[in-house]
Amino acid sequence: MSKKLMPFVAILLTLSLVLTACGQSSNTGKNGSKNEGSNPSSAPGDNNTFTEKSPEEYSGEFTLWAWGDFEANVVPAFNKVYPNIKVNVEVIPNSDYGRKLQTTIASRGDMPDVSLMEVSARGALMSLDAWEDLSAAPYNAKLDDLLEYALPLITNEKGEVVTIQEDATMAGIAYKRDLAREYFGTDDPKELEAIFSNWDVFVEKGKEVYEKSGGKVTLMSGLYEEGFRLLSGSYTEPWVVDGKLNIESTFKPVYELMEKMTKNNMFGKLDTWSASWNASFANNNVIFYATPTWFVPHGIKPNDPDSEGRYGLMRAPVSYQWGGTGMSIPKDAKNKELAWQFVKWVTMSMDGAKAFAEVNNTMTLYKPAMEANIYSAADPYFAGQDIMSKFIEIGKETKARPITLYDSIITDSNALTMKMIENGRTAEQAYNELVKMILESAPELK
Amino acid sequence: MVKKLGSPFMFLLMVIISLISLYPFYTMIIMGTYESNQLYTGIKFWFGDSLNKNLASVFSINFLNYYKNSLVVAISTTVLGVLVCSAAGFALGKYQFKGKKLMLAIVIGMLMIPSQLSIIAFVIEMRWFGWMDTLWPLIIPPAASAFGVFWMTQFAKNTIPTEVLESARIDGCNEMSVFLRIAMPFMRPAFVTLALLLFLWSWNSFLTPLIVLNSDALYTIPLGIRGLAGQFRNDNAAQILGITLGTIPVLFFFIAFSKNLIEGLASSAVKG
Numbered sequence: 272m273s274k275k276l277m278p279f280v281a282i283l284l285t286l287s288l289v290l291t292a293c294g295q296s297s298n299t300g301k302n303g304s305k306n307e308g309s310n311p312s313s314a315p316g317d318n319n320t321f322t323e324k325s326p327e328e329y330s331g332e333f334t335l336w337a338w339g340d341f342e343a344n345v346v347p348a349f350n351k352v353y354p355n356i357k358v359n360v361e362v363i364p365n366s367d368y369g370r371k372l373q374t375t376i377a378s379r380g381d382m383p384d385v386s387l388m389e390v391s392a393r394g395a396l397m398s399l400d401a402w403e404d405l406s407a408a409p410y411n412a413k414l415d416d417l418l419e420y421a422l423p424l425i426t427n428e429k430g431e432v433v434t435i436q437e438d439a440t441m442a443g444i445a446y447k448r449d450l451a452r453e454y455f456g457t458d459d460p461k462e463l464e465a466i467f468s469n470w471d472v473f474v475e476k477g478k479e480v481y482e483k484s485g486g487k488v489t490l491m492s493g494l495y496e497e498g499f500r501l502l503s504g505s506y507t508e509p510w511v512v513d514g515k516l517n518i519e520s521t522f523k524p525v526y527e528l529m530e531k532m533t534k535n536n537m538f539g540k541l542d543t544w545s546a547s548w549n550a551s552f553a554n555n556n557v558i559f560y561a562t563p564t565w566f567v568p569h570g571i572k573p574n575d576p577d578s579e580g581r582y583g584l585m586r587a588p589v590s591y592q593w594g595g596t597g598m599s600i601p602k603d604a605k606n607k608e609l610a611w612q613f614v615k616w617v618t619m620s621m622d623g624a625k626a627f628a629e630v631n632n633t634m635t636l637y638k639p640a641m642e643a644n645i646y647s648a649a650d651p652y653f654a655g656q657d658i659m660s661k662f663i664e665i666g667k668e669t670k671a672r673p674i675t676l677y678d679s680i681i682t683d684s685n686a687l688t689m690k691m692i693e694n695g696r697t698a699e700q701a702y703n704e705l706v707k708m709i710l711e712s713a714p715e716l717k
Numbered sequence: 718m719v720k721k722l723g724s725p726f727m728f729l730l731m732v733i734i735s736l737i738s739l740y741p742f743y744t745m746i747i748m749g750t751y752e753s754n755q756l757y758t759g760i761k762f763w764f765g766d767s768l769n770k771n772l773a774s775v776f777s778i779n780f781l782n783y784y785k786n787s788l789v790v791a792i793s794t795t796v797l798g799v800l801v802c803s804a805a806g807f808a809l810g811k812y813q814f815k816g817k818k819l820m821l822a823i824v825i826g827m828l829m830i831p832s833q834l835s836i837i838a839f840v841i842e843m844r845w846f847g848w849m850d851t852l853w854p855l856i857i858p859p860a861a862s863a864f865g866v867f868w869m870t871q872f873a874k875n876t877i878p879t880e881v882l883e884s885a886r887i888d889g890c891n892e893m894s895v896f897l898r899i900a901m902p903f904m905r906p907a908f909v910t911l912a913l914l915l916f917l918w919s920w921n922s923f924l925t926p927l928i929v930l931n932s933d934a935l936y937t938i939p940l941g942i943r944g945l946a947g948q949f950r951n952d953n954a955a956q957i958l959g960i961t962l963g964t965i966p967v968l969f970f971f972i973a974f975s976k977n978l979i980e981g982l983a984s985s986a987v988k989g
Binding site for chain 2: 334336361362363364366367370371374375377378379380381383546
């Protein structure tokens with residue numbers, strides 16, 4: 272009998288060992304959160320203001336939920352100024368970040384001290400009553416220091432600034448110099464800007480490129496999402512006003528333009544971020560790319576690493592912007608004061624701007640850094656062109672559309688209806704379908 | 718005559734079906750040996766030369782630790798789950814007691830509700846236990862699997878003859894001995910099947926770890942591998958290699974116990 276019981280005893284012993292291992296992990300986690308809770312800097316805003324201290328005097332730790340290494344990269348430089356603040360960066364997969372954040376908010380789980388808001392998910396997140404207003408006390412963010420265009424992107428419908436965007440996102444058009452010379456006779460940005468001064472020229476030249484190359488080369492990659500970003504970027508009407516859908520003034524003209532451009536083969540059929548789109552950089556099948564600041568280090572250079580000197584950057588006929596990640600402080604954060612030191616330092620300080628440019632190869636929205644010309648440099652990858660100065664020049668004229676709660680529903684539906692245009696349907700058919708799809712998902716917008 | 722004609726045909730058919738089934742698996746293995754930007758340039762039939770580069774990417778994240786966490790969670794869930802489910806299944810299948818029907822109805826009801834629906838309540842509960850950012854929520858609740866209890870109940874009801882249990886009691890066995898010495902051997906095929914399923918579910922679980930874990934040190938493989946996907950780029954090849962490496966224990970368990978698994982599935986299909 273005892274022999275037969277032996278396997279069960281063995282199983283129970285193994286189990287207890289294994290569970291002890293879990294227990295050790297859990298203790299670490301609990302201690303960590305206890306430390307955070309008992310931190311003296313964990314009671315922010317008690318007297319509605321943070322006491323000004325020198326950077327060395329701030330001490331303790333805070334947690335930041337990130338999905339990449341944008342923020343972790345600047346932590347060493349931050350710690351040179353704030354040596355006694357420990358930043359715990361916890362990496363959550365990008366595609367699941369919103370789900371985790373929303374579930375944590377709904378269940379009143381442990382929120383991080385700094386949370387990120389990518390622009391595409393920002394509408395739904397900003398509308399939650401879960402974030403500190405960073406323009407109010409005790410934060411009093413100096414919004415005048417940020418490029419003006421970004422304000423609608425960081426303000427919720429109640430007028431609260433619930434996130435501070437890290438990166439500048441103004442955009443132009445990057446082009447392949449060899450192909451520009453071949454098809455347009457020049458690779459000079461000024462000359463190309465003069466040629467491509469309006470959308471009609473885009474249509475005409477797009478047709479020429481397609482015909483001359485026998486259909487192998489297109490002027491631009493595809494409607495989704497580059498084409499849409501470029502063509503819609505100058506429209507600043509919010510997509511929902513007073514609880515009603517307000518997309519006609521943006522989508523109708525954009526779809527009509529798309530229809531015309533598609534009929535003249537100006538666009539290829541490459542979806543942005545698809546594998547074939549990634550491959551198009553090193554190939555010769557696309558000439559122009561809608562290019563915001565961050566797209567240079569994260570879109571072009573990694574996809575075409577061996578092409579130093581091949582690219583140029585020009586203005587688009589309209590000033591537009593695309594993308595951006597903001598940092599927010601949740602109302603339930605435990606270490607708000609320390610978190611704010613980090614957010615402020617990255618987004619609104621000269622040191623932060625320099626560190627950000629150095630490690631992330633792009634710029635923050637901090638105006639004084641742009642005015643001090645810290646980014647100006649010849650970029651060998653762009654054949655010596657000073658692309659940062661070009662972006663700053665564009666940024667002065669850029670305007671952005673305020674974000675609404677429904678933006679992601681509209682964006683998702685738009686991704687589908689643009690395919691209709693790509694496949695030969697008219698702008699009107701696609702627009703009607705878009706309205707239908709949005710109202711099916713959000714009937715309250717009727 | 719029919720058999721002679723049928724056999725080569727059946728053999729050929731089985732070869733074709735096996736090839737169709739195995740090709741995606743084979744593709745997964747060879748895709749992990751290419752660079753991400755080569756992956757979609759054409760159909761691949763043979764290994765590429767970027768295995769080392771992808772291995773370096775996989776091990777640039779805390780992969781071995783994710784592996785350890787996954788093993789701890791999956792083994793614990795399996796062992797605990799099999800014990801809990803077979804005990805519950807034996808009780809519900811072979812004993813008569815007040816509230817039995819209600820309990821069975823609750824178990825079946827739980828089978829109908831997708832776990833995604835109850836995730837917020839689950840998180841609140843785990844917070845209440847103080848289990849957030851620990852491995853406990855991945856082990857204890859799944860060990861009381863509604864499917865497992867239902868499965869073992871059906872199996873116990875249909876395969877353990879009541880007469881045998883009664884003779885054991887007459888011979889002086891107490892209830893624990895009846896369960897361990899008499900019922901367990903009868904339930905063995907279902908036991909193995911359930912163990913494999915619990916292991917597989919636990920190994921592949923994504924949503925619960927995503928929501929309850931915050932520390933990288935506690936991440937399991939499915940969550941950790943997603944760390945190779947950035948905001949702008951997915952290192953697809955390294956992710957696929959990570960998945961391939963993550964599949965090894967599941968494969969090992971399946972090969973080791975495939976006979977019992979099929980036996981368990983078949984016997985419950987006939988008698989269930």
